[in-house]
Amino acid sequence: MTDPAVPGRSRGPASDAGSPEVASVLIVGAGLLGASIGLGLRNLGVETWLRDASPTAEAVGEDIGAGLSERAWGARMAEPQLVVVASPPDVTVELVAAALTEFPHTVVTDVASVKGSILRGLEEAGADLSRYVGSHPMAGREKSGPVAARGELFTSMPWVLCSSEHTAPSTRRLVKGLAIELGATVTEMPAEEHDDTVALISHLPQVMSSLLASRLQDTPLHRLSLAGQGLRDTTRIAASDPGLWVQILTANAGAIVPALHGVREDLERLIETMEAPTAPGSRLDVAQLIAEGNAGQARIPGKHGGAPKAFAQLTVLVDDRPGTIAHLLTFIGEIGINLEDLRLDHSPGQPVGLAEVSVEPNRRDELVEALTTNGWKVVQ
Amino acid sequence: MTDPAVPGRSRGPASDAGSPEVASVLIVGAGLLGASIGLGLRNLGVETWLRDASPTAEAVGEDIGAGLSERAWGARMAEPQLVVVASPPDVTVELVAAALTEFPHTVVTDVASVKGSILRGLEEAGADLSRYVGSHPMAGREKSGPVAARGELFTSMPWVLCSSEHTAPSTRRLVKGLAIELGATVTEMPAEEHDDTVALISHLPQVMSSLLASRLQDTPLHRLSLAGQGLRDTTRIAASDPGLWVQILTANAGAIVPALHGVREDLERLIETMEAPTAPGSRLDVAQLIAEGNAGQARIPGKHGGAPKAFAQLTVLVDDRPGTIAHLLTFIGEIGINLEDLRLDHSPGQPVGLAEVSVEPNRRDELVEALTTNGWKVVQ
Numbered sequence: 083m084t085d086p087a088v089p090g091r092s093r094g095p096a097s098d099a100g101s102p103e104v105a106s107v108l109i110v111g112a113g114l115l116g117a118s119i120g121l122g123l124r125n126l127g128v129e130t131w132l133r134d135a136s137p138t139a140e141a142v143g144e145d146i147g148a149g150l151s152e153r154a155w156g157a158r159m160a161e162p163q164l165v166v167v168a169s170p171p172d173v174t175v176e177l178v179a180a181a182l183t184e185f186p187h188t189v190v191t192d193v194a195s196v197k198g199s200i201l202r203g204l205e206e207a208g209a210d211l212s213r214y215v216g217s218h219p220m221a222g223r224e225k226s227g228p229v230a231a232r233g234e235l236f237t238s239m240p241w242v243l244c245s246s247e248h249t250a251p252s253t254r255r256l257v258k259g260l261a262i263e264l265g266a267t268v269t270e271m272p273a274e275e276h277d278d279t280v281a282l283i284s285h286l287p288q289v290m291s292s293l294l295a296s297r298l299q300d301t302p303l304h305r306l307s308l309a310g311q312g313l314r315d316t317t318r319i320a321a322s323d324p325g326l327w328v329q330i331l332t333a334n335a336g337a338i339v340p341a342l343h344g345v346r347e348d349l350e351r352l353i354e355t356m357e358a359p360t361a362p363g364s365r366l367d368v369a370q371l372i373a374e375g376n377a378g379q380a381r382i383p384g385k386h387g388g389a390p391k392a393f394a395q396l397t398v399l400v401d402d403r404p405g406t407i408a409h410l411l412t413f414i415g416e417i418g419i420n421l422e423d424l425r426l427d428h429s430p431g432q433p434v435g436l437a438e439v440s441v442e443p444n445r446r447d448e449l450v451e452a453l454t455t456n457g458w459k460v461v462q
Numbered sequence: 463m464t465d466p467a468v469p470g471r472s473r474g475p476a477s478d479a480g481s482p483e484v485a486s487v488l489i490v491g492a493g494l495l496g497a498s499i500g501l502g503l504r505n506l507g508v509e510t511w512l513r514d515a516s517p518t519a520e521a522v523g524e525d526i527g528a529g530l531s532e533r534a535w536g537a538r539m540a541e542p543q544l545v546v547v548a549s550p551p552d553v554t555v556e557l558v559a560a561a562l563t564e565f566p567h568t569v570v571t572d573v574a575s576v577k578g579s580i581l582r583g584l585e586e587a588g589a590d591l592s593r594y595v596g597s598h599p600m601a602g603r604e605k606s607g608p609v610a611a612r613g614e615l616f617t618s619m620p621w622v623l624c625s626s627e628h629t630a631p632s633t634r635r636l637v638k639g640l641a642i643e644l645g646a647t648v649t650e651m652p653a654e655e656h657d658d659t660v661a662l663i664s665h666l667p668q669v670m671s672s673l674l675a676s677r678l679q680d681t682p683l684h685r686l687s688l689a690g691q692g693l694r695d696t697t698r699i700a701a702s703d704p705g706l707w708v709q710i711l712t713a714n715a716g717a718i719v720p721a722l723h724g725v726r727e728d729l730e731r732l733i734e735t736m737e738a739p740t741a742p743g744s745r746l747d748v749a750q751l752i753a754e755g756n757a758g759q760a761r762i763p764g765k766h767g768g769a770p771k772a773f774a775q776l777t778v779l780v781d782d783r784p785g786t787i788a789h790l791l792t793f794i795g796e797i798g799i800n801l802e803d804l805r806l807d808h809s810p811g812q813p814v815g816l817a818e819v820s821v822e823p824n825r826r827d828e829l830v831e832a833l834t835t836n837g838w839k840v841v842q
Binding site: 293 | 689723750806
């Protein structure tokens with residue numbers, strides 16, 4: 083168990099990595115990401131100020147402890163060491179350029195989820211790019227706004243740093259230090275590679291989930307009540323904020339469109355095949371789509387960022403009562419077996435559920451026996 | 463906690479519902495569903511026999527206790543009360559028709575996930591449809607085969623019954639009784655409505671997940687290592703069996719194709735918009751797609767089959783060590799708060815994770831305070 087946040091600064095990883103300590107930060111934009119960065123920095127004892135176009139957001143940010151509101155204090159930092167622009171993507175270029183001008187010696191980063199268009203915009207604006215490096219903490223949630231913020235949002239999550247040919251080494255080191263201090267795992271790649279990557283692993287899933295979920299708008303509820311976990315999982319991110327996503331998708335259109343073309347080709351082929359399901363080779367075409375999906379899915383790394391790892395699963399029948407899942411996990415913990423993953427199967431209509439437990443394959447038999455002996459209903 | 467399976471028959475719900483008791487069953491097809499039905503029936507003390515085109519599958523079925531192998535015993539049931547055809551979809555018509563002929567007084571059902579094409583096939587074959595009713599236990603897994611079978615596979619899961627105009631009331635009652643005895647929640651609708659429903663809630667999600675995952679076939683692994691829970695959730699079912707899905711998609715092509723046309727239209731519009739991201743109205747088009755996805759997603763019922771319910775979430779930082787999650791859930795249970803859902807955030811690169819806990823909204827504050835007071839790190 084991790085201790086609650088200790089007051090004052092506690093700097094492990096950053097010092098280890100030889101990164102400079104961040105001493106004073108102005109956060110521009112007190113939404114989910116900005117306020118979370120503020121909370122994380124305040125936990126580390128860093129002097130942190132907040133600026134937001136919305137007086138309410140700025141005040142809420144201060145209220146939750148994410149930094150001092152410039153408006154409330156009628157003051158601004160003379161020359162912060164670092165400015166973090168955490169604004170909506172469509173005003174990021176403007177705000178980064180303004181910060182580089184306002185503070186002539188300050189390093190500036192942004193946390194927008196698209197990087198190439200921002201870099202190009204800053205180049206066009208003639209900004210001092212030696213003091214700028216784009217970054218992308220990959221730690222969004224379906225929720226937004228400062229109220230959803232949390233200081234540990236970045237713990238163990240990837241944080242991509244996109245240095246350009248103009249970025250000064252000291253700029254890169256400072257922002258890398260910020261990410262490490264917030265507990266993130268830093269990955270570095272050029273802006274273009276970043277944008278191609280998120281187009282596939284983040285933006286395309288969002289589009290596909292939205293396309294799928296939008297088909298359900300007119301489906302009668304009694305039909306939807308038959309939905310299983312597959313539909314729930316594939317549509318979960320369809321609940322995301324349209325206002326944010328229109329900006330992301332528009333800003334990264336260049337990288338997403340080729341992927342959409344690929345989807346369209348596959349979809350065309352599938353529709354053609356399914357419209358003539360008895361034509362020669364049609365079954366092969368359909369099987370190939372599913373098999374290609376198998377191949378792509380199998381490449382996604384598992385927990386802990388390692389190569390996909392096959393854990394052994396077992397499923398236990400559990401009552402939907404306070405403490406039942408806890409009893410189960412306590413029991414598993416007492417045998418000294420680590421829970422690698424846990425999936426609760428929702429139970430339409432009845433207060434009984436299934437807990438699918440993932441463990442190391444060589445511990446599975448032992449666990450099944452122990453559970454069964456102790457009255458648990460293991461459903462093979 | 464549920465007691466382990468009690469030997470002998472223990473019949474609650476079926477008797478309550480006034481359904482006739484199932485006394486003897488022949489299961490044709492000892493795959494995941496067939497063997498699971500067999501295990502469930504044997505737990506209830508029902509005389510159960512297995513028949514499978516594969517001698518191995520039939521033997522494994524008997525070994526795991528799903529019924530007696532006709533081959534192994536060199537015997538077959540003279541006249542079972544019920545035949546359950548749990549074969550691959552593409553031989554279901556043939557096997558149902560054969561069973562109706564072989565046993566002139568026996569009720570026959572099948573468990574294929576598409577119902578209209580089977581009913582039409584049986585009509586064309588001139589089968590005695592008074593003794594047939596199609597059914598669909600909606601309890602698949604990504605795994606297949608008898609080894610993955612479990613007697614409680616159907617507990618609390620929907621089981622759709624598709625009576626036709628030919629189905630005798632006694633036929634319907636017997637198969638309904640089977641579903642209830644296996645713990646399922648029975649829903650009745652015509653075959654055509656069933657097929658339209660699963661086209662949207664099951665087959666379309668499969669296609670979209672496969673289309674998405676197949677885009678990842680050539681993505682370098684270091685890029686995929688940045689993948690978050692969104693990609694994992696949207697591609698989970700892309701791991702499904704191509705051999706099974708080609709049959710399902712082909713058999714239900716008539717109901718799926720219109721949905722695919724809808725997706726194609728939306729996709730075309732999106733591509734067009736994103737290829738001219740600065741054209742007037744383009745942002746509105748993109749925002750509308752996401753908003754329509756919001757609307758569709760919000761219609762999907764939550765846990766327990768009720769209307770979507772907003773639970774309150776809180777997120778707790780947890781070490782990836784045996785027992786940590788259990789400690790957390792034990793603590794929650796001890797305060798008497800019911801865990802409505804639990805999501806573990808995977809942690810690329812580091813052995814620390816986040817547990818997102820869902821509880822009744824009116825218990826959230828109490829829980830946050832109790833957790834914090836006791837040293838847990840609640841990340842807002």
